[in-house]
Every structure is written in structure tokens, then in C-alpha cells.
Amino acid sequence: MSLVASIDQVLIRPARRAPPAGTCARRGSRPVSDVEQRLKALMLLSLAGDATAETSLLGALATALRRYFARRLGDGAGEVEDLVQETLIAVHTKRHTYDVRAPLTPWVYAIARYRLADHFRRGRTRRETPLDEVGELVDAGDFDAAEARRDLARMLESLPEKQRRLVMDVKIEGRSIEETSRKTGLSASAVKVGVHRAVNALAKRFRDANG
């Protein structure tokens, strides 16, 4: 079995499921899966600052996560890749919450499930927008650009100073990640993650403000 295929199995059916009927698995004597062991080893290395190990880990997880989300949202759903990326970012930024005494795959699985639940929650809010309200929005043809700019400025003001500057640089003034990184002294990934978070925060705020 290839590494990716078996990771997929581990992720989709997390370690704590009941053993299949007919097997005589005694409690506590369940063998730790090979994949779990290899992924955990990579995680421990990346926690110690090994970038190569983290690249391998995130790469392997990306493939497994893609299948995990595709199976739940349907193949080719545009959101699958977004969810994969959101989950990878969470695995990276929240890696200090991984308890090294516990297996890794249930932890990743919990993050993936959380991202998926969050996705459905957001989706539901959108779907619940009544149709007649949508009509009103479309009819309000005098929704002018100045107003949009003012709203944008107000939204941006609600961000923390650091994130706001990142969004201004990257998304509004169109600077490249490298330029912004040089300008702010942050690493390129810190800039990317910062922008990603800020945009998420803005999107959330926008959704909240719109019901």
C-alpha cells in the first residue's frame, strides 16, 4: 500500500474506531499503524524546526485531506482545495497544541473535521439569505463605489494594526509577498499567513454584519 493511500485510511477512519467484527483486538494491544508512526516522526522533527520534515508532512497530509474533503463535498468541488489549505495552515500555526504523547492522526482529523463543520456553518448562513432580500440588493443599483470604499476602509480599521498594514500592502496596493516581507521585516510565510488570517477575519466580519 502506498504511503498516501494508507494515510488516507488513517485519516478517514481515525484510530479510535471499533475493530472490525471478527478481529480479536484486545484493548491497549492495538498495533500503532505504520503511517501514524511515520507521520508522527515527521511532526516531531518539524516541531524541532526541521523544515524538510514539515514539507514532507504537510505534503502527505495535503493528499490525504484532499480525499477526505472531496469524499464529503463531492469531487471537483471548488471548496476542497480551500479547505485543504485552511487545514494545512491550521496544522502549521496550531502545531504547539499537538500533544506529543498522543497519536498525530486523530489530532489532524479533528482539525479537518472542525474546518469542515465551519465550512458548512458558513454555507448555511449564506443559503439562509432570503431571496427577496437578494432582489433588494440587486435593485439597489445606486450602490456606488464611494460607499464601497468607505465600507472597506471601515472594515479594515477593525483589524489589528499589523494585519491591516499587511492587507493594505498586499491586497490593495498590490505589492508582492517578497516586497512586503522586506518592508515589514516579517518572513514571507508570516506575511502570507497574516494576510490569510486578516482576509478570513474580514470575511467573517462581513458575514456577521450582513446577518
Next chain:
Amino acid sequence: MRTDDLIAELAGGGRRPGPSVPWLMALTVVAALAGSFLVMVLGPWGLRPDLHQAMRTGPFWMKAGYTLAFAVAGGLLVERLGRPGGKGRGGWAVLGLALAVIAALAAADLASTPMAGWHADIMGRSARICAFSITVISAPAFAACFWLLRRMAPTRPMLAGLAAGLLASGLGATVYGFFCQETGAAFTAIWYTSAMLIWPALGALLGWRLLRW
């Protein structure tokens, strides 16, 4: 952005992982105790004048033990529920045990008191201010515990908020024990317990809104 590029950015960023959970928790507990203590001594409470003698008596430590058990339960729960997929069975067990013990002590106390004395036993001299004081004194502790959870990654935000409330109330009520002169188990069981459930309830509501990530 392509996923491969994202991975390269994330892994190659050279950023250290966030501070370890035990370290964050230690920091939180110290900040929480300091904050609550400051509110108590700078507010209208202060320390009880007979603190030295009181610390040599059983009831003082009975109360402190009970409130600390709440903090321990909350701490265990925060430590588990703050991590993706965490459940925290141990914390619930400690909480259940603490409630069972204080209920038994209170029942024993009342059983050995004639019924005419029950009212005095239960109401003590400070029943009116107890819940309010503990809630106010626990407020900075709650802020610290909530901040801790924001740094972690709770996948059950409501329960995590509740756990933060338990930890904060346990710490705040322990601090309040240095002011409060009540000695009865029945008083503690009723007033301390209800006071210590206010932040968990608020925490669950706040967590539901604010602990998402």
C-alpha cells in the same frame, strides 16, 4: 495560491511553534491569581484580619481545597479541550468528585445541627455578597483563561469556554477565601458553588461566539 507553494511558505518560514501548552497554562494561572488578588485588595474586600489564625483551622482549608478542586478540574479541561479533538474526561471526574465531597460535608454539617440553626448555617453573614464578590474577583482570571484558549485550538468552543470559566472561578474563589470569613460547609456548598458556576455559564456563551478560529 497553489497548495504546494503554500506548503513551501509554511514550512520554509522558519517560524517557531507557539509557546508550549504547559508554559502557557502556567503563565495564565499566575496572571489570573495576580489579577484576582489585585482586584480583591484594591477593591472593597482586602484580606481578612484574622488570616494568620484562620490558616491554622480546618474550615479555611476545606474551602480552599474545594475551590482549588474547581480550578484543577477547569485546568484539566482547558488543557484537553484547548487541543483539537480533546475531550477531557479527567477534568469532569475531578469536578464531579469535588461536588460530591462538598455535598456530603454540607449534609453532614446540617445533620448535626438542629433545624432551627440551618438558616444561620446556610446564610452565614455574607450570603448576599458572596456570589457577586466571587464573580467580580474572578473577572481578571477569566480574561486570562479566555486569552489562553484563544492561543490554543479548541474544536468545541462552547465546552472550552465553560472550562475556562471553571478554571477562572476556581482561582478567583480561592483568592476570595483570603477575605471571606465563612466557615460552614453548607454555606460553601451553596454560595461558593453557585458563584463558581456564573463564569462557566458566561464562558460557554462567549466561547460559542469568540473561541472559533
